[in-house]
Amino acid sequence: MTVTDGSPSWPWYPVDMAPSRDQELRQKRRKRLVRGLLMGGAAIGVPALFNALVSKRAKQLTAPAWGEGETFRWKQGDVCFQRLGTGRPLLLLHSLGPGHSSTEWRRAGELLAEHYEVFAPDLLGWGQSDKPTLTYDSELYIDLIGDFTKRVVGDRPIAVAAGLPAAYVTQLAIDQPELFRALALVVPVGIELQSDEPDFKDAIVHWLLRLPVLGTSALNVYTSRTAIINYLRREVYAVPARVDDTLVDRHYRNSHQPGAHGALAAYLSGYLNHSVREILDSVDIPVWLGWGRQAAAPEVESADLWLRQLDGAELEILEHCGILPHTEAPDEFVKRLRHFLSSLDN
Numbered sequence: 435m436t437v438t439d440g441s442p443s444w445p446w447y448p449v450d451m452a453p454s455r456d457q458e459l460r461q462k463r464r465k466r467l468v469r470g471l472l473m474g475g476a477a478i479g480v481p482a483l484f485n486a487l488v489s490k491r492a493k494q495l496t497a498p499a500w501g502e503g504e505t506f507r508w509k510q511g512d513v514c515f516q517r518l519g520t521g522r523p524l525l526l527l528h529s530l531g532p533g534h535s536s537t538e539w540r541r542a543g544e545l546l547a548e549h550y551e552v553f554a555p556d557l558l559g560w561g562q563s564d565k566p567t568l569t570y571d572s573e574l575y576i577d578l579i580g581d582f583t584k585r586v587v588g589d590r591p592i593a594v595a596a597g598l599p600a601a602y603v604t605q606l607a608i609d610q611p612e613l614f615r616a617l618a619l620v621v622p623v624g625i626e627l628q629s630d631e632p633d634f635k636d637a638i639v640h641w642l643l644r645l646p647v648l649g650t651s652a653l654n655v656y657t658s659r660t661a662i663i664n665y666l667r668r669e670v671y672a673v674p675a676r677v678d679d680t681l682v683d684r685h686y687r688n689s690h691q692p693g694a695h696g697a698l699a700a701y702l703s704g705y706l707n708h709s710v711r712e713i714l715d716s717v718d719i720p721v722w723l724g725w726g727r728q729a730a731a732p733e734v735e736s737a738d739l740w741l742r743q744l745d746g747a748e749l750e751i752l753e754h755c756g757i758l759p760h761t762e763a764p765d766e767f768v769k770r771l772r773h774f775l776s777s778l779d780n
Contacts, residue, residue: 436576456627459731463702468555476522477699495562495687500540501547501554503562506586508578515586516554519547522615522775523587526554528561529620529758530701532657533685535561540598541764549772553587557599559697561688566658570700572708576602583613592775596620596758598628598701601708616720616778618771621757625739627732629709640703645696650695656702657689672728672756714743722749722774724767726755748774 442719443635451463497503501516506704526539534703536554538734543552556563559570568574583591593614600617601624608616623629643649655661662685667674688694699705721744725734737749750770752759759769 440475456630459627485557494690497611497693498537498540498562501552506555506582508558508581510568510574510578511558511566513555513558513564513578513582513626513725514562515582516543516553517553517641519549519551521550523589523591524550524552524775525579525583525591525593525595525603525614526552527593527595527599527603528554528557529599529704530557530560530697531670532697532698533688535684535688537561537684538758538761542760542768545764545768546771550775553582555582557697559694559700564665565691565693565696567693567696569705570697571705572598572602575599575706576605576708579603580605580606580610580613590615592616592618592778594618594620594771596760597623598623598706598708600624600629604706604707604710604714604717605766607719608713611718614719616722616774617717618722618724618774619740620724620760621732622708622723623728623732624708626736628704628707629711630704630707632704632707637702640699640705643699643703649699653695654690654697655766657686657698659686662686663691669730670756671762672726672754673762676762717743718746720774720778722771723747723749724759724771725749725751726757726759727751727753728755728761729757730770731757750774 437616498516501518504515504517508514526536526543528534528536528538536556539554543554546552557575559565569768579599583593583606590612593607593616595603595617597620600619600622603614603617604619604622604624607617622633631662643652663682666677666685668683671677689698723737723740725737727734736753737751741747741749752763752766752770755762
């Protein structure tokens, strides 16, 4: 991953070019992060005390109550994952964002395990997995997913990936065509959204977010319970009533585990972005797309950008769902996905 130089003003774009949807979202996110940084730097002693209180109040994560918990000893740290069921292997990869983890796959994973062997890892820096101090980027996760697939899953699994990891497995399917039997991409990004590498302004934000006191304060503000509630209700779930106390508490705890801010800072500053815009038509295995009708970003209309380049790909749209249809409507999601999976055996 490279960091390209940006223009001196902020925000900026050519006068004859309107900002894209991706640019608009990045500008809004930057404003929220800068607001958090300003709040964090308002005093000298207060942020340190605030951060200590947040760390103390954030309870330790409990072991997932689904599947069989196992650990993959990877070169950069331990990766915790759930294994359940028997049959053809399925690799379930969670989306990225404040407090995200493989738990988003719990109900869908249990249903799929009735017919398949399911592997659901917490990616490095997220959930129960290790959170080493390093620079997180898309290449790290592409490397991790490739190694996990070969050394743990094996036997050409079907990769089912949500959000940014959908772009990662797409890249792997092109670079290592023998790795996966097929792809199931859930509200994927990497063409219209989260496809641009970080620029100079993103690099500055990332550096500030990694500062021990100032950056920690900003991310604590960004992942406060109120902020998480707003994030889940406005950006993730189509039905606000589904955002209950248990869900909020899980995202809050995940966001405040020791070391969790490293991967989150990389995500928020664009370091985890990965473009498949120029290579998508090189995918040579079956592809299924699952989209929530009410997905905020990317919206369901973005599916057409994927279908144009993926010859023969199938699209299923789930009503009353946002960017995580496998979490909001797991039964219907699994029903639609299993139809695709069954077709692979014909």
